[in-house]
Amino acid sequence: MRQLNVTCIVVLLLSFLCGQTLATDVTKFCKCTCGQNSTILELTKFALSHLPHPSAPIDVDTLVPNVCMNCTKLLCGIAEPDLCDGAAVDDDYVPLCFQRDSMQDKLIVVGFLVLVVGLLAWSAVRSSVKPIIDRVRNQYGYNVVAQ
Numbered sequence: 001m002r003q004l005n006v007t008c009i010v011v012l013l014l015s016f017l018c019g020q021t022l023a024t025d026v027t028k029f030c031k032c033t034c035g036q037n038s039t040i041l042e043l044t045k046f047a048l049s050h051l052p053h054p055s056a057p058i059d060v061d062t063l064v065p066n067v068c069m070n071c072t073k074l075l076c077g078i079a080e081p082d083l084c085d086g087a088a089v090d091d092d093y094v095p096l097c098f099q100r101d102s103m104q105d106k107l108i109v110v111g112f113l114v115l116v117v118g119l120l121a122w123s124a125v126r127s128s129v130k131p132i133i134d135r136v137r138n139q140y141g142y143n144v145v146a147q
Contacts, residue, residue, distance in 0.1 A: 028067045028097055072095055
């Protein structure tokens with residue numbers, strides 16, 4: 001019965017952590033490159049409305065719902081107007097949309113941490129739980145053949 005309760009707690013904890021991991025929104029970025037110069041812009045409404053030195057204000061209400069479609073030459077030119085200063089004449093803005101963290105990466109990290117914490121907890125209580133396990137095994141007729 002006690003093992004069932006521990007199993008239920010572990011399953012609920014893992015479900016909670018997986019739910020939290022999958023519920024987080026992945027932030028996407030736009031890398032604007034011109035010649036040797038480059039800058040990275042966070043593609044959120046807050047970040048785009050609070051740019052340090054834009055050449056024109058960005059109306060965040062007109063942004064496309066597909067975040068990566070907002071990463072354009074126009075956005076790079078508005079957000080960083082001086083990026084192409086000192087670049088060759090034929091250099092132009094090259095936008096690249098990317099995301100830094102994925103849900104799969106977060107899930108793997110959380111799973112690894114849960115596994116490590118579980119193993120550490122088991123090693124801490126193993127010596128006190130082992131006599132109880134042996135007593136239950138002997139009570140139900142389970143005998144260890146070799147040790």
